[in-house]
Amino acid sequence: MNELIKSFEKYGEYRCASCGCALELKKTDITYLGSVFAIELPACPSCGMLFVPEELATGKMLEVEKILEDK
């Protein structure tokens, strides 16, 4: 999933509405049904607010969710 996020340079133009900072990639853990994955997500360097991009949520993340649900 990391490679996927790295190509999302456009998120550098996104800003945290409350802090005004440009988003940067931040190492984060995501979990589902007991499995933990390390991933980089766009986040505000000041307050830490982050978000999960649409391409990730409806693509790779959905695939992994389905695999884990059948485990």
Next chain:
Amino acid sequence: MEKKTLVEFENRCVQEEPPGCRAACPLHLDGRALCEAAAKGRFDEGRKIIQKTLPLPGILSRICDGPCREACLRQEKGGAVELGALERFCADEGPFRRPRILVPKTGRTAAVLGGGISSLTAALDGAGKGYSVTVFRGETGGRELLSLSPVLTEEMVEEELEWMENLGVLFLPWDASVTPEGLAGRFDAVYAGLDDPLCRSFPELMEREDPVSLETAVPGVFAGGNTPSFIFRAAAGRRGMKSAERFLQGASLTSSREKEGPYATRLFTNIEGIEPAPPVPVPPKGYTRDEAVREAGRCLLCECMECVKSCVFLQKYGGYPKKYAREIYNNLSVIQGTRLANGMINSCTLCGRCERICPGGFSMRDLCLTARQEMVSQQKMPPSAHDFALEDMAFGNSPEASLLRHEPGHSRSAFLFFPGCRLAGISPRTTESVYGHLRKVLGGEVGFWLRCCGAPARWAGCRKELEKAGKEFLDQWRSMGSPVVIAACTSCLEVFRKELPEIRAVSLWSVLQEKGVPETAPIRSVPAALHDPCTAAELPEVRAAVRDLVSRTKVPAEELPLTGELTSCCGFGGLQECANPALAAETAKERCGESPSDFLVYCAMCRDLFARTGKRTMHLLDLFFPPSDGDPGDLPPVSWSDQRENRAALVRDLRKYLWKEEEKMEADRDALSLVMDKGTEKLLESRRILAGTVRRVIRNGEVSGRKIARPDGTFIAGLKPAAVTYWVVYRPREDGTFEVFSAWSHRMEVKGREEGAP
């Protein structure tokens, strides 16, 4: 699932039972497989099938008298398949290439008396069991086999005898010193083939005691094959050597041998509609290749598949119930690894049609429902499968979308109109009209009850939630004085009948049939195909009431080919639409394709799912309570979002205008107004993101200020109300509304999100 339960399920499915020809053959030659290969011109495959089953294939395949003919289902459709002639062509077309299997010698010895087919079969089988076999035969040295049929040549007989010698069978001449008693003393077991006249000269062999074991008066000596049928002679030899084996093992000579000879198969094959075709005549020299291919093509390749033929779901997974039962059992037994059948278990519509079609009464509904309940109790149910429906059920029972009242101006209820979530969500207008009509025709004391009956929890296998909802349901019903519930939805009726038998419930359709419908001008007289909802399949009185009501309209109704108790689901039943939306769309499309006419339905969900495929579909209530403008067949399907909002709006409207409760009502918390184009609406519908959720996400972003600003002036806000996290892209507009551009969701949780996320 217990192994015992699996076996009970499996036993009901007859698809794996042998075809009639195979069951009727005393040696169980697979005629269906032979014909399947031969019809494709694959005669080498045919020979493999023959040599696997028949002893002496070079002889028996040419002279078999074909007792299978009597069991061949083609018999009624032009004449039985000429399987004997097909076997003969296979044998003539090329050589048998038998693999020589080395069997370890057991040290046991067996003697075989006679040189006929029965004796030689016994000898072959004995060699195959690892015995040292000695055949005592007359002086002709096997040439008597030639006399069995003019089609046999010396070469053919020689080849078979040579094969036996290669396997180590020893042939000795029979002289006067050889007697059954004498052999029984020198060998561990003895078989005598009574198709050889020499054997018939011993009275002790002819006084057989047991037709199952072929045991004779002499212990350890077995005899059989005194029959004109060549194949039965061979079968006796096989049976006799099996008895010899049991005798040597000290096992029972008679137990569990029912299926050794011919038996009646349980396989059901529907031959309705099959065009009769006469057999290809067999020339004295046997078939040509072309004739053999044509004759094999007449085989019906008997199989059942009755339930699969008419079920999109059963077709989807490429098998049949017996196979599915094993897959589901394995799925439930997985401790570590992938559960391959989760999708299948959750995709059944639970309509029960397979059970009604199946000659053995196999119920995929019971199987899948049992599996779902087990998965839920083992906490192995994929959260995504039914969450949406369960959440909708919770919404349906929330104060926002539920309502329980005596009729305005009354303090007790003799009846309670129970429209159900779907009718109220898809057509709140009709719901109100029907309620008004019922109050009129029933003369008062007609209360109103909107809530969920519990069907989603039942279908999802959530027994705990269902029981909790059922208790609440009963409490509410009793609080109203236990009135008669008038249910508009057959799924609700099914839940009452199966889970809450205490509830006195009748169908709205029966009430309308008895009390009458409003006089309305005929809307149209174009014929329409009447579709019964799957949950009406077990409610004949409801189906009859509906047909009576339809006859009062001006719509000429047609019956679909599969109707009444054999009706099919629209794709919503059993939460198929929730767990497998693509399959549900196929299910609806398949059903709609059964007639070019418009559809007439009496379930709101059926109406909506059919309308989504583009089929013009009318709800019966729309004929009696027509929309003020336009044709009911033109009404658009209603999105999940709108269904929810319609229910909430219906509750608000009824409370405000009918029960005059405005002062008690809370202000509408969901007032935030959304604007989105059709494409976005469709995207959100397909992702099951409701307008209400979008509002909550935007409100959260706007109130907390925690949102992401994009260079184009739009914002992204997120919220995790329960298990799912939602993200919405939106732009506040000057008029105070919010334009929505996209929304998505995920179930994975971002760790430490509490601090970091919006």
